[in-house]
Amino acid sequence: MTELALKDLADSPLDGDWEYALRIPNSPFGPGIVRAHVRAVxxxxxxxxxxxxxxxxxxxxxxxxxxxxxxxxxxxxxxRTDGRLRLSVWDSSPYPPQPRCPGAGKGAGPELDAESGRGLWLLRACADEWGHYLLVNGRRNGGGKEVWAEWCAPGA
Structure with a gap:
């Protein structure tokens, strides 16, 4: 049965559109699990x-x-759709992402000795485009926000 499933996956077109989703409990293991999931896909x-x-x-x-x-x-x-890859993360907080370090909103990097505050700087540096939006009640567990990043990803 496993061999059939792997063969079916191998025959699928690599340039087709696809979508994967993962729900993660609030756990310190979450970021590592997400890294492995993204890398595998x-x-x-x-x-x-x-x-x-x-x-x-x-x-x-x-x-x-x-x-x-x-x-x-x-x-x-x-x-993946229309040659673009979009990664989005939803959480229940209604507060938009804010830079934590001075100057981060102006393209400057975080303080060298800071223990946090690099997330938006890395997002800007790594993605072709990014943004966020608030979700209204009734969608995705009653609100929150979604932060997304996109890459032009032919063949991905």
């Missing part, structure tokens, strides 16, 4: 190594931020 679809590495880093940062601002589970989605 993007490796399977033969994503370019720079896109794979950047998406893995961004996913880990976004999940870490989400888990630190809420006690609830978070959700991660990877979607």
């Amino acid at each position: 993007l490796t399977r679809y033969q994503a370019a190594s720079t896109v794979l590495d950047d998406a893995e880093l961004v996913a880990s940062e976004l999940v870490t931020n989400s888990l630190s601002c809420t006690r609830d589970p978070v959700a991660v989605r990877l979607v």
Whole structure:
């Protein structure tokens, strides 16, 4: 049965559209599990190594931020459509992401000795585009926000 499933996956087109989602409990294991999930999916679809590495880093940062601002589970989605890869992370917090270090909103990096505050700086540095939006009650567990990053990812 496993051989059949692997053969069916091997015969699927690598340049087709796809979507994967993962719900993560609020746990210190979350960022590592998300990194492994993103790496497995993007490796399977033969994503370019720079896109794979950047998406893995961004996913880990976004999940870490989400888990630190809420006690609830978070959700991660990877979607490839029209030659673009979108990674989004949902959490129940209604507060938009804010830079923690002075100058981070102006393109400057975080303080060298800071223990945190690098998430948005890394997001800006790694993704082709990024953004966030608030979700209204009734969607995705009654609100919260979704932070997303996109890459032009032909062949990914």
